[in-house]
Amino acid sequence: MTKLAYQLYSSRNFGPLSDTLTMLAELGYEDVEGYGALMGDAGSVEALTSGLDATGLSMPTAHIGLDQIEQNPNHIIELAKRFAMRAIIVPYLEPDERPGDALGWKAFGKRLALAGQPIIEAGFEFGWHNHDFEFQPMPSGDYPIDFILGAGEHVKLEFDLAWAQIAGHNPEAWLDQLGSRVIAAHIKDIAPKGEKTDEGGWADVGTGIMDWPKLYTQLKALGVPSLVVEHDNPSDDGRFACASLTALRGFETTQSL
Numbered sequence: 001m002t003k004l005a006y007q008l009y010s011s012r013n014f015g016p017l018s019d020t021l022t023m024l025a026e027l028g029y030e031d032v033e034g035y036g037a038l039m040g041d042a043g044s045v046e047a048l049t050s051g052l053d054a055t056g057l058s059m060p061t062a063h064i065g066l067d068q069i070e071q072n073p074n075h076i077i078e079l080a081k082r083f084a085m086r087a088i089i090v091p092y093l094e095p096d097e098r099p100g101d102a103l104g105w106k107a108f109g110k111r112l113a114l115a116g117q118p119i120i121e122a123g124f125e126f127g128w129h130n131h132d133f134e135f136q137p138m139p140s141g142d143y144p145i146d147f148i149l150g151a152g153e154h155v156k157l158e159f160d161l162a163w164a165q166i167a168g169h170n171p172e173a174w175l176d177q178l179g180s181r182v183i184a185a186h187i188k189d190i191a192p193k194g195e196k197t198d199e200g201g202w203a204d205v206g207t208g209i210m211d212w213p214k215l216y217t218q219l220k221a222l223g224v225p226s227l228v229v230e231h232d233n234p235s236d237d238g239r240f241a242c243a244s245l246t247a248l249r250g251f252e253t254t255q256s257l
Helices: 017-027 042-055 066-071 073-082 102-121 144-150 161-166 171-181 212-222 237-256
Strands: 004-007 031-035 058-063 087-090 125-129 155-160 182-187 226-229
Touching: 004 058, 004 237, 017 042, 017 237, 031 226, 042 058, 042 073, 058 226, 066 073, 066 087, 066 102, 073 102, 087 102, 087 155, 087 182, 102 125, 102 144, 102 155, 125 182, 144 155, 155 161, 155 171, 161 171, 161 182, 171 182, 171 212, 182 212, 212 237, 226 237
Parallel strands: 004 031, 004 226, 031 058, 058 087, 087 125, 125 155, 155 182, 182 226
Antiparallel strands: none
16 A cells, blocks of 8 residues: 655644654554654754654655755754655745745746755755645736746756646646656545535545546656645544545555455
């Protein structure tokens, strides 16, 4: 079966990290995906290290802010080595930092590619994690994602399929187009319109409108190495983690029949 990861950001509002990691290991997750706040200082790094060691969980990927990478790439590389990571992913760009035209996005793509160079040279993969704004067309007809990935082949993508669908796109078609540029994927689901408003409109995997049985098969066929379960605002992270893993295991069983 495919190893599935859990984005720890999904549980940021619940309990101590040690309890979250224990819960995930007991459910059957093998990997987690970290994010910057969990590695913000020496104490946080030690807590994360201890929690992973105690549960046997691995952390092959992590979200790290672009500013953090630019300011101290050697520190990020040391963190990646410490946790035996495979890839560093830049997760987000604040609204007031987003370019407004193709020229601006082209410049941002170059900035991102430059920031990733030391990461690549140290032997790690480097990528961008999308939301919906990267798939919104500009007056020129181009998409920001074109410039983000166009600045250098070494810039890969952690493809958040649900955000692409929210932007009005067919994630299946984008997977076909992006191919080997996708080094990880976020597996999250969208609730039917008007439902789960207390959870930001997101749903447990397999209970929303995303065609996850088909998309999951496509991701596996492409050989995407990291499939990361995520929910931006679950009301119960244990419920979400359990239900989503059960659904994905069901897809695996169906495929093997």
